[in-house]
Amino acid sequence: xxxxxxxxxxxxxxxxxxxxxxxxxxxxxxxxxxxxxxxxxxxxxxxxxxxxxxxxxxxxxxxxxxxxxxxxxxxxxxxxxxxxxxxxxxxxxxxxxxxxxxxxxxxxxxxxxxxxxxxxxxxxxxxxxxxxxxxxxxxxxxxxxxxxxxxxxxxxxxxxxxxxxxxxxxxxxxxxxxxxxxxxxxxxxxxxxxxxxxxxxxxxxxxxxxxxxxxxxxxxxxxxxxxxxxxxxxxxxxxxxxxxxxxxxxxxxxxxxxxxxxxxxxxxxxxxxxxxxxxxxxxxxxxxxxxxxxxxxxxxxxxxxxxxxxxxxxxxxxxxxxxxxxxxxxxxxxxxxxxxxxxxxxxxxxxxxxxxxxxxxxxxxxxxxxxxxxxxxxxxxxxxxxxxxxxxxxxxxxxxxxxxxxxxxxxxxxxxxxxxxxxxxxxxxxxxxxxxxxxxxxxxxxxxxxxxxxxxxxxxxxxxxxxxxxx
Numbered sequence: 306x307x308x309x310x311x312x313x314x315x316x317x318x319x320x321x322x323x324x325x326x327x328x329x330x331x332x333x334x335x336x337x338x339x340x341x342x343x344x345x346x347x348x349x350x351x352x353x354x355x356x357x358x359x360x361x362x363x364x365x366x367x368x369x370x371x372x373x374x375x376x377x378x379x380x381x382x383x384x385x386x387x388x389x390x391x392x393x394x395x396x397x398x399x400x401x402x403x404x405x406x407x408x409x410x411x412x413x414x415x416x417x418x419x420x421x422x423x424x425x426x427x428x429x430x431x432x433x434x435x436x437x438x439x440x441x442x443x444x445x446x447x448x449x450x451x452x453x454x455x456x457x458x459x460x461x462x463x464x465x466x467x468x469x470x471x472x473x474x475x476x477x478x479x480x481x482x483x484x485x486x487x488x489x490x491x492x493x494x495x496x497x498x499x500x501x502x503x504x505x506x507x508x509x510x511x512x513x514x515x516x517x518x519x520x521x522x523x524x525x526x527x528x529x530x531x532x533x534x535x536x537x538x539x540x541x542x543x544x545x546x547x548x549x550x551x552x553x554x555x556x557x558x559x560x561x562x563x564x565x566x567x568x569x570x571x572x573x574x575x576x577x578x579x580x581x582x583x584x585x586x587x588x589x590x591x592x593x594x595x596x597x598x599x600x601x602x603x604x605x606x607x608x609x610x611x612x613x614x615x616x617x618x619x620x621x622x623x624x625x626x627x628x629x630x631x632x633x634x635x636x637x638x639x640x641x642x643x644x645x646x647x648x649x650x651x652x653x654x655x656x657x658x659x660x661x662x663x664x665x666x667x668x669x670x671x672x673x674x675x676x677x678x679x680x681x682x683x684x685x686x687x688x689x690x691x692x693x694x695x696x697x698x699x700x701x702x703x704x705x706x707x708x709x710x711x712x713x714x715x716x717x718x719x720x721x722x723x724x725x726x727x728x729x730x731x732x733x734x735x736x737x738x739x740x741x742x743x744x745x746x747x748x749x750x751x752x753x754x755x756x757x758x759x760x761x762x763x764x765x766x767x768x769x770x771x772x773x774x775x776x
Contacts, residue, residue: 558624
């Protein structure tokens with residue numbers, strides 16, 4: 306077995322363990338909240354299951370509760386026959402609920418809310434660790450300064466059209482302060498605000514207002530985003546400033562011959578600023594017989610080196626590998642939770658707004674979530690911790706939505722029963738839960754289809770990139 310293969314196996318195994326630890330742990334913590342609250346409030350607990358469907362393994366504890374691990378790893382449940390008849394999902398109960406004492410409204414609310422509360426507690430604990438070790442963020446995505454404005458974009462029909470940013474007059478060096486009146490701090494937030502935007506003009510043209518700082522002068526630019534990219538989301542067409550710092554130089558490469566060194570920051574190529582990696586590539590691939598002057602910052606000093614033209618010999622390689630450009634921020638735990646919650650509510654708002662271009666197909670199901678988690682886990686523990694905070698805040702908020710079969714739906718039914726002074730008809734409750742259960746699983750299957758499509762598309766893209774001739 307080669308060393309590279311061995312390291313690859315170990316890396317993937319470690320990532321898999323992190324996914325199981327955080328993803329499975331988040332589900333376990335949620336159900337533990339229900340279990341603990343039920344036991345504290347004197348509610349009969351029939352079963353504690355991680356996963357749905359047929360059991361893989363189960364055992365009965367001394368407390369009389371059946372503990373099991375089930376085949377469908379998309380959640381879990383605590384069977385509480387006194388609170389809700391969920392036989393369709395959880396299996397038939399061996400205990401007659403009528404033989405058990407009635408449960409108060411307050412107890413129902415506490416038990417149903419306990420799962421989300423435990424997820425928030427877990428998220429807070431993880432956020433404290435992130436606060437200490439740092440939240441990993443791309444140096445490029447951490448900028449709101451415009452580096453390059455694309456003149457054209459490919460729209461959803463595959464046609465090249467003028468980019469909205471170019472048409473609106475956005476310029477390199479502009480600092481974006483707000484999108485549609487809301488402050489933005491990173492390029493990631495800019496992309497999110499634009500793609501989730503719901504603005505339209507009176508003549509049915511998409512609209513987004515950029516507030517920018519241009520040389521100390523605040524001004525507003527009205528842009529008309531187009532649907533573009535693999536997901537057909539709103540885009541305007543610009544890139545942020547990124548630091549091009551050398552992380553590795555191949556032996557015998559053009560970079561080594563030019564005298565480049567690790568930690569050199571490339572700031573100019575052929576006399577022009579290099580604000581993005583694409584600008585650097587274009588400059589190095591220029592059709593000129595002359596050597597290309599590169600200006601770098603080396604320990605704070607500017608140096609100009611002559612880079613051999615890579616087009617003169619197809620066998621030559623540039624040998625340039627940039628550093629990852631990851632910076633570590635230290636937001637407080639509360640700020641992390643508030644930011645993640647704000648993102649979730651923004652997405653939910655766009656999904657429910659008919660003026661938005663975001664649909665259910667843009668969401669990720671269990672496959673997409675696990676894939677994203679796995680990819681981040683391969684980057685290291687800080688990335689997994691960050692995703693763990695996001696995942697638990699998501700679980701808490703989504704489970705509290707007033708949708709039947711979710712915790713919020715149970716709380717809604719309990720509240721309605723409280724207000725009307727008597728329990729809701731059991732047939733109504735069971736029918737409603739069954740309908741929404743079918744809808745929920747149908748949605749999971751639907752978004753999973755798009756998750757698989759994304760995986761296939763990315764694999765094909767990676768293969769095409771690998772097959773392309775090196776420059």
